[in-house]
Amino acid sequence: MSIFLRLLQIMGSSWRTMVMAGLFGFLTVGSNIGLMAASAYLISGAALHPSITELSIAIVGVRFFGIARAIFRYLERYVSHDATFRLLGTVRVWFYTKLEGLAPARLLEWRSGELFSAIVSDVETLKEFYLRVLAPPFIAILVVVGTCLFLAQFNLVFVYVLTGGGIFLGVLLPLAVSRVQKSLAEELVTARMQMKAQLVDSITGIVELAAFGQTHRQAQNIAELDEELAGIQGKVVNQAGMIDALGLFIVNATVWLVLWFAIPLVHSGQLEGIYLAVVALTVQSSFEAVLPLPLAVHFLAESMAAARRLFGIVDRVPAVIEQTEGILTGTDGTLTVKDLSFRYRADGAAVLRNISFTAASGQSVAIVGPSGAGKSTLLYVLLRFWEYEEGSILLGSHELKKYQSQNLRTMFSVVSQQSHMFNASIRDNILLAKPDASEAEFEQVIENSELTELLKSLPQGSDTMVGQNGFALSGGQRQRIAIARALLRNAPILILDEPTVGLDSLTEEAVMGTLAKLMAGRTTILITHRLTGLKHMDTIFVLEAGRIIEQGTQEELLKNEGLFYQLWHLQHDVV
Numbered sequence: 001m002s003i004f005l006r007l008l009q010i011m012g013s014s015w016r017t018m019v020m021a022g023l024f025g026f027l028t029v030g031s032n033i034g035l036m037a038a039s040a041y042l043i044s045g046a047a048l049h050p051s052i053t054e055l056s057i058a059i060v061g062v063r064f065f066g067i068a069r070a071i072f073r074y075l076e077r078y079v080s081h082d083a084t085f086r087l088l089g090t091v092r093v094w095f096y097t098k099l100e101g102l103a104p105a106r107l108l109e110w111r112s113g114e115l116f117s118a119i120v121s122d123v124e125t126l127k128e129f130y131l132r133v134l135a136p137p138f139i140a141i142l143v144v145v146g147t148c149l150f151l152a153q154f155n156l157v158f159v160y161v162l163t164g165g166g167i168f169l170g171v172l173l174p175l176a177v178s179r180v181q182k183s184l185a186e187e188l189v190t191a192r193m194q195m196k197a198q199l200v201d202s203i204t205g206i207v208e209l210a211a212f213g214q215t216h217r218q219a220q221n222i223a224e225l226d227e228e229l230a231g232i233q234g235k236v237v238n239q240a241g242m243i244d245a246l247g248l249f250i251v252n253a254t255v256w257l258v259l260w261f262a263i264p265l266v267h268s269g270q271l272e273g274i275y276l277a278v279v280a281l282t283v284q285s286s287f288e289a290v291l292p293l294p295l296a297v298h299f300l301a302e303s304m305a306a307a308r309r310l311f312g313i314v315d316r317v318p319a320v321i322e323q324t325e326g327i328l329t330g331t332d333g334t335l336t337v338k339d340l341s342f343r344y345r346a347d348g349a350a351v352l353r354n355i356s357f358t359a360a361s362g363q364s365v366a367i368v369g370p371s372g373a374g375k376s377t378l379l380y381v382l383l384r385f386w387e388y389e390e391g392s393i394l395l396g397s398h399e400l401k402k403y404q405s406q407n408l409r410t411m412f413s414v415v416s417q418q419s420h421m422f423n424a425s426i427r428d429n430i431l432l433a434k435p436d437a438s439e440a441e442f443e444q445v446i447e448n449s450e451l452t453e454l455l456k457s458l459p460q461g462s463d464t465m466v467g468q469n470g471f472a473l474s475g476g477q478r479q480r481i482a483i484a485r486a487l488l489r490n491a492p493i494l495i496l497d498e499p500t501v502g503l504d505s506l507t508e509e510a511v512m513g514t515l516a517k518l519m520a521g522r523t524t525i526l527i528t529h530r531l532t533g534l535k536h537m538d539t540i541f542v543l544e545a546g547r548i549i550e551q552g553t554q555e556e557l558l559k560n561e562g563l564f565y566q567l568w569h570l571q572h573d574v575v
């Protein structure tokens with residue numbers, strides 16, 4: 001389906017409100033025409049010194065149209081903007097929901113700033129489509145047809161002149177500028193996106209930039225992009241000015257042509273002199289509806305460019321095909337992986353090769369191995385971020401693929417090294433796992449995740465804001481909040497992804513102690529390259545280059561003197 005039709009489809013039932021706004025727009029211009037015509041009649045008529053009763057209809061007309069114009073303008077703006085902003089809200093939610101389905105696998109190719117720019121700037125640009133592209137042609141046609149019917153009462157030549165001027169201004173001029181407008185609009189939307197992406201990158205990495213003394217370089221990049229953007233905006237404004245001037249010229253030329261035909265008609269008595277100004281001002285004021293059409297071409301091109309980018313993102317096929325039939329819920333928490341192989345791209349090398357292991361309900365399993373062995377990849381496949389084609393993963397007695405991801409994710413809790421902290425209170429960050437948790441449940445997880453002391457020491461307790469990415473907290477405190485979330489979630493399977501990376505040994509030990517409480521009674525999969533805290537794991541699988549090369553308890557693996565033994569000694573010797 002074309003982008004244009006898709007944008008119309010997004011409108012859904014708002015099209016009725018938009019049509020209503022269009023009708024108000026028509027009545028606004030219509031009132032202006034009425035005001036001008038009645039005023040012209042009044043002034044021309046007054047020059048002949050008639051009695052006041054002869055002018056009374058024109059006087060009432062001027063009053064009526066003057067007030068009606070203001071009221072209809074207000075209604076048109078109110079209704080169209082209200083409907084458009086509601087529509088944009090719906091588009092933003094729709095876009096975000098689509099992004100969720102693509103995260104994280106399909107979003108890797110975009111910078112976060114680009115996605116931010118899409119959801120803010122591109123969606124905002126679509127407003128022009130609904131306000132300045134769809135309505136103007138509709139209003140223009142109604143106004144020109146209405147005015148032609150009125151002018152036909154005097155002489156058909158006025159109808160031909162108005163139609164000719166309307167076609168010049170409303171059709172030929174927009175067609176003439178459409179090609180230039182299209183490429184300018186593309187450039188503008190791309191430059192805006194680059195600018196926003198650069199700004200988001202700069203703000204996200206501000207600490208690193210300051211630490212490495214590179215803020216001036218980043219500022220210089222922003223200044224260059226800003227200059228480029230300003231240059232394109234300058235071209236757009238220049239074009240708009242030219243189009244405006246050309247449009248006004250066509251309006252005045254049309255009025256001039258009307259007078260050129262009308263004056264001889266007055267001389268020959270075919271047109272009463274009192275109507276000369278009425279005809280001329282009617283034609284001139286009717287162009288209020290046609291003047292926005294050439295610029296509508298620019299807004300059409302701009303909104304098409306923005307929509308193309310938005311659809312280009314959401315049309316990506318998700319990495320995982322969502323199961324739509326059969327709702328599987330509940331599991332005893334047993335995970336059985338059999339002959340699992342995985343590659344990120346069909347033509348790429350296998351990152352996981354014939355992986356087989358079982359984590360029975362309540363058992364704890366560790367996957368260890370050197371950097372690049374494929375540990376995180378295994379985790380992403382288990383969490384259904386990526387689709388697996390070869391081998392099988394059973395959750396309980398069903399294939400993982402058969403679960404709807406929404407249900408599946410309620411069965412997993414994840415504590416990772418990068419657990420995201422929202423810039424909200426500690427309470428809100430924890431309640432993310434279960435927003436409707438009772439106060440008693442909340443207090444219990446605070447105690448079990450050993451956050452009680454921390455909250456007591458803070459004047460605002462659990463309402464303390466954690467700052468951007470949890471900057472106001474230490475690494476250990478952030479991990480405890482992540483553990484509290486997992487406790488509150490109370491899922492049967494627990495995934496621990498390098499949960500203690502970046503913590504000092506004492507904090508690491510304390511966090512591992514807290515994690516032990518979380519692991520009790522849950523199937524646990526610990527992914528780590530740090531060989532500490534593995535003593536109590538039921539089975540350890542050693543991964544190297546995507547294969548499981550050893551398995552056993554820590555004691556057995558150390559006895560075997562294989563890769564685990566070497567890594568273990570290496571790490572302990574370093575310590």
Ligand SMILES: Nc1ncnc2c1ncn2[C@@H]1O[C@H](COP(=O)(O)OP(=O)(O)OP(=O)(O)O)[C@@H](O)[C@H]1O
Nearest residue numbers: 108344351369370371372373374375376377378529
């Ligand atoms: N999105 C991706 N697309 C293509 N290849 C990837 C992608 N993510 C990871 N890889 C590759 O897959 C291999 C395994 O990476 P993975 O992150 O799973 O290793 P890891 O064992 O978790 O390493 P580390 O301990 O350093 O995190 C690496 O060679 C990596 O380059």
